[in-house]
Amino acid sequence: MAQTHILGYPRIGANRELKKAQEAYWRGETSQQQLLQEGEEIRRSNWQAQSDAGLDWVTVGDFAWYDQVLNHSLMFGVVGDRFSEGAAENKLDQYFRLARGRAPSGQPVAASAMTKWFDTNYHYLVPEFTDQQAFSLDSEWLLDEVREAQVQGQKVKPVVMGPLTYLWLGRGVDSALALLPSLLPCYTQLFSQLADLGVEWVQLDEPILGLDLPEEWRSAFIGAYKGIGADSGSLNLLLATYFSPLRENLQLAFSLPVDGVHIDCIRASEELNTARDLLGDKQVLSAGVVNGRNIWRADLDKWQRVLKPMAEKLGDRLWISASCSLLHSPVDLDTETSLPVEQKQKLAYARQKLDELVQLQSLLDQEVSTTVTELKSGDKSGSVAQQLRDTWREQGYLERVPVQAERWQLPLLPTTTIGSFPQTDLLRKVRRQYRNSEISEKDYLEHLRAEIAEAIRRQEILGLDVLVHGEAERNDMVEYFGEQLDGFVHTGNGWVQSYGSRCVKPPIIFGDISRPQAITVEWSSYAQSLTKKPVKGMLTGPVTILNWSFPREDIHRSESCLQIARALREEVLDLESAGIGIIQIDEPALREGVPLRESEHADYFSWAVGCFRYTCSEVKAETQIHTHMCYSNFNAIMDAIVSLDADVITIESARSDLRLLSAFADRSDGYPNEIGPGIYDIHSPNVPERGELVDRLKKIAEVVPVERLWVNPDCGLKTRSWAEVGSSLLNMVEAARTVRTELA
Numbered sequence: 001m002a003q004t005h006i007l008g009y010p011r012i013g014a015n016r017e018l019k020k021a022q023e024a025y026w027r028g029e030t031s032q033q034q035l036l037q038e039g040e041e042i043r044r045s046n047w048q049a050q051s052d053a054g055l056d057w058v059t060v061g062d063f064a065w066y067d068q069v070l071n072h073s074l075m076f077g078v079v080g081d082r083f084s085e086g087a088a089e090n091k092l093d094q095y096f097r098l099a100r101g102r103a104p105s106g107q108p109v110a111a112s113a114m115t116k117w118f119d120t121n122y123h124y125l126v127p128e129f130t131d132q133q134a135f136s137l138d139s140e141w142l143l144d145e146v147r148e149a150q151v152q153g154q155k156v157k158p159v160v161m162g163p164l165t166y167l168w169l170g171r172g173v174d175s176a177l178a179l180l181p182s183l184l185p186c187y188t189q190l191f192s193q194l195a196d197l198g199v200e201w202v203q204l205d206e207p208i209l210g211l212d213l214p215e216e217w218r219s220a221f222i223g224a225y226k227g228i229g230a231d232s233g234s235l236n237l238l239l240a241t242y243f244s245p246l247r248e249n250l251q252l253a254f255s256l257p258v259d260g261v262h263i264d265c266i267r268a269s270e271e272l273n274t275a276r277d278l279l280g281d282k283q284v285l286s287a288g289v290v291n292g293r294n295i296w297r298a299d300l301d302k303w304q305r306v307l308k309p310m311a312e313k314l315g316d317r318l319w320i321s322a323s324c325s326l327l328h329s330p331v332d333l334d335t336e337t338s339l340p341v342e343q344k345q346k347l348a349y350a351r352q353k354l355d356e357l358v359q360l361q362s363l364l365d366q367e368v369s370t371t372v373t374e375l376k377s378g379d380k381s382g383s384v385a386q387q388l389r390d391t392w393r394e395q396g397y398l399e400r401v402p403v404q405a406e407r408w409q410l411p412l413l414p415t416t417t418i419g420s421f422p423q424t425d426l427l428r429k430v431r432r433q434y435r436n437s438e439i440s441e442k443d444y445l446e447h448l449r450a451e452i453a454e455a456i457r458r459q460e461i462l463g464l465d466v467l468v469h470g471e472a473e474r475n476d477m478v479e480y481f482g483e484q485l486d487g488f489v490h491t492g493n494g495w496v497q498s499y500g501s502r503c504v505k506p507p508i509i510f511g512d513i514s515r516p517q518a519i520t521v522e523w524s525s526y527a528q529s530l531t532k533k534p535v536k537g538m539l540t541g542p543v544t545i546l547n548w549s550f551p552r553e554d555i556h557r558s559e560s561c562l563q564i565a566r567a568l569r570e571e572v573l574d575l576e577s578a579g580i581g582i583i584q585i586d587e588p589a590l591r592e593g594v595p596l597r598e599s600e601h602a603d604y605f606s607w608a609v610g611c612f613r614y615t616c617s618e619v620k621a622e623t624q625i626h627t628h629m630c631y632s633n634f635n636a637i638m639d640a641i642v643s644l645d646a647d648v649i650t651i652e653s654a655r656s657d658l659r660l661l662s663a664f665a666d667r668s669d670g671y672p673n674e675i676g677p678g679i680y681d682i683h684s685p686n687v688p689e690r691g692e693l694v695d696r697l698k699k700i701a702e703v704v705p706v707e708r709l710w711v712n713p714d715c716g717l718k719t720r721s722w723a724e725v726g727s728s729l730l731n732m733v734e735a736a737r738t739v740r741t742e743l744a
């Protein structure tokens, strides 16, 4: 009989218990002991959910106090010098200083860089390697969790990130691959510790096998696994890949001395049969058939039909699983109280996906039913790209510049922010009260207007040049638009971890999308009525709304994207008519949606960039279009960014010490339009000093022509407190003034 397991389970808790516990601990309201207990409780209940559902294996090692990659950095001793202070006394606080630059104990430091996990909206902390990097194993947390689960009576399968993927994700040395020989002994030692605990299977995640790997990385797999495979003794290794087809690496994966291979049958269903043919006599094939990244119920009849012959041949050497870790799924549909039954019955969250796996397991033991309805899945974006052929604005950037300069009269190095201001406890409370009908709509709207007025007042005092209304009306930049547009369904508790304690509730694209009425015009107009300075209109772009929603599976993503773009274009034109002449259309997820394989990039960009331009192709030359992107490596997509043709782009670059900026400066002709490289990191609670900002700005001015340079933080300020925001922006505005005077 086929066996069932998952690659990982969400760790936030069914009601975001971990988030609440972490944040209370960081605020100094609870003890570390209380936090540790909450974590233990979440792990216990996650394992219980897996064994109650009837899974054959319970996955351990997927829990993290902030991020699973950071867990590995600590496990292998990859900890920069700046984090060593106070580590001996308080390891968990050291962990939090690595993650966010600050913890209840110890001195604040610059946090580790954070970036997107493959093509998801999850962010990991980038391992920082040095040329003298040494590795040493400290696996106590993992061994403790294995013991914890064993005490609970579970049949445990720990998950560990594979050595090649771990090295690939790090930065700081020219060739991380050179570090491989010194890292491998940690794995050997870890495997022997796990074997001593009676562990039979270890899942080794190597998702980079789904990327276009340089040849030396491909061959490094062979050497590395020959070593650790041989050293794993009685332990069985399951090599897990996900998010992408393996293609030229498929054969490689199955030729390694591992005891099983997992493939993502959602992203690479076409490789299932080849995988079966490549399977060694004793190897296990783990088929990830339940989508770990979407919320639709799986088509179990279809998978029964597809897998039945394999199940008969392989017996318990066929494992069935979700495509990837369920980290990317909301936790439990049973906690959803607001959805109508006819919608709910189409959905499965992580806990329901466990049930699906067990149902499929038993279906594979039964005769195949013949009443199969295949899901249609258009995989071509052709028709959309066709419709987007002519989306350029009438005047080019160089023609727009003088018209915009005349209208806006901005100083050199204009200062602005990215859009959101603090989502305070009070604001969230008022929103919750409104949602629960505890206060009237009138009171809610009045409160929002007061928030906006306060944001405008503060910005005027600070002396910013281009103001924003602050996004007080939005719970989230995507969820909010999902709520306002027809065709979306929003959930009550469909939270998914984005980074650390921060979660998102992606709306679900249920049907065709349209805009029943104007969305942001009233808010922006109200803000503009309070000041003589320009207020920037603030929209989330079509690609980001699509990428941060749960998409339909019956039509191509590009079709939904174009529907969203049509709705946003109406909004842009309404803003322009209302006198909002600077409009920002955020596309932080443009990069994230780029296919992992280069051969698919051109198709993606043809519709994604086209949809963006479509939203603003009809505006007047004097209307200034901004866009914003953050937390991704832009180097590979510079051409696409340039062809968005926004007048101004603000980008994140502070946390990676302006590394990202090189992509913009390195082009022989430079980035052709205006650019605001974020000059400080908003994801850390630390307030940047003025001198530090002046230095950074001067460094930027060496590579970006000053007449095209803007000054801004690196992302929105919604996660910060007003105290932090006030001091930081004051320092930023004064730094801009200092550099302005020096340059004048």
Ligand SMILES: Nc1nc2c(c(=O)[nH]1)N[C@@H](CNc1ccc(C(=O)N[C@@H](CCC(=O)N[C@@H](CCC(=O)N[C@@H](CCC(=O)O)C(=O)O)C(=O)O)C(=O)O)cc1)CN2
Pocket: 121, 423, 425, 426, 428, 429, 431, 432, 474, 475, 476, 477, 478, 479, 498, 499, 501, 502, 503, 504, 505, 548, 588, 718, 719
């Ligand atoms: N979708 C999305 N993806 C993104 C980003 C983003 O902004 N949005 N930014 C980048 C970084 N990722 C981020 C992800 C989440 C958050 C974030 O701040 N999330 C908030 C939740 C935002 C939200 O929806 N807030 C709700 C309130 C949610 C809530 O907890 N309400 C409580 C009540 C709270 C109270 O009474 O005080 C409840 O209902 O129980 C609102 O404002 O209405 C959080 O986790 O804390 C920030 C950045 C990349 N990806």
Ligand SMILES: [Zn+2]
Pocket: 418, 588, 628, 629, 630, 714, 715, 716
């Ligand atoms: Zn951002």
